[in-house]
Amino acid sequence: MNFSPNRTPCCAALFALLLPPVLAAQQPAPTAAAQAPDRDTSYIDAQGTAHVTRVVPLPQTLSPEAQHYLARPIPDEEPPQTLAERRASTDAYTARARVEWSKICSNQIVETKMAGVPVRIVTPDPQPEENRDMVLLNLHGGGFNSDSGSYTESIPIASYAGIKVVAVLYRLAPEHPFPAAVDDSVAVYKELLKTYAPSHVVIYGTSAGAILTAEVAVKLKMLGLPMPAAMGIFSGFGDFARRGDSAALFSLRGLSGHLDPPASAPQLPYYIGDTDPKDPVLSPVYADLHGLPPALFVSATRDALLSGTVNLERAYLHAGVDAHLIVFDGLPHAFWYDPALPEAIEANHFMADFFLKHLQH
Secondary structure, three states, X not given: OOOOOOOOOHHHHHHHOOOOOOOHHHOOOOOOHHHOOOOOEEEEOOOOOEEEEOOOOXXXXXXHHHHHHHHOOOOOOOOOOOHHHHHHHHHHHHHHHHHHHHHHOOEEEEEEEEOOEEEEEEEEOOOOHHHOOOEEEEEOOOOOOOOOOOOOOOHHHHHHHXXXXXXXXXXXXXXXXXXXXXXXXXXXXXXXXXXXXXXXXXXXXXXXXXXXXXXXXXXXXXXXXXXOOEEEEEOOOOOOOOOOOHHHHOXXXXXXXXXXXXXXXXXXXXXXXXXXXXXXXXXXXHOOOOOOOOEEEEEEEEOOOHHHHHHHHHHHHHOOOOEEEEEEEEEXXXXXXXXXXXXXXXXXXXXXXXHHHHHOO
């Protein structure tokens, strides 16, 4: 089965609600081949806004699978989804993801609660005896309003690290805006500390989960709680007040799919609610980041959140945090969700190896 060339991970919800809904009847028709530009153009107006077209060949640095993944036609105009439709498509996607990842990463999955919060516990099968006193805490992606990552982010990492993963099924927006997801994640972390030494815990996530990981780290510092051994911040951002450059260049599908110019309003209003966009927990770039644990940042050159990822990593570096950044060539947002891509396997191994390195200190 070719898992997802035409099935974007539903963390696409992260940007889909940034703009006001548009009625399907008002949607322009998708661009046809005859209308597609065949040359570059560039005009910079007096405000510095770039009005450009670019003809971008497919990178030959990518695997054949990734080249096929990027070559699939995706219309640049699509009817907007309702929240119910988005959640339904995310649930269907993650059900397929569980099956496909489990074919190559044997595991056992249990659904339960910790500190009253629903969680999925993914245990690699077999699990090395020497890793039984370690745990990875996953804060999943999905735009804060759905769950695209509690399988796709936990099954491969559990297998490649040989460590149990606890995926937090935190409360979702818009029903439960900030700080509900932070509070749920902190509650589960505190529960894990009853069993595991903090030096044997890692917190990580992708997309919304990457943002949440950085938020939780700031909250733990404010609460005076012990820090985990390391963090994984995979394609996120730490500033709800300002957008970076990549958000205007790429959709979550890279160069394909629909993309509107970014609005000037704060990002993800349905998540931030009434909170000041520069609140230091909500937007960690405005927080005191000194003393946070080592962090791995991962993104890609066609990732809509590339700017957000590198800007947050720079904030960590300015604070003296041991931060590392890996950027993959030519790939879009959260490509590591897809087990059909060799680059996804590579990325997940980088993540797992980073965690193991710091857990074994």
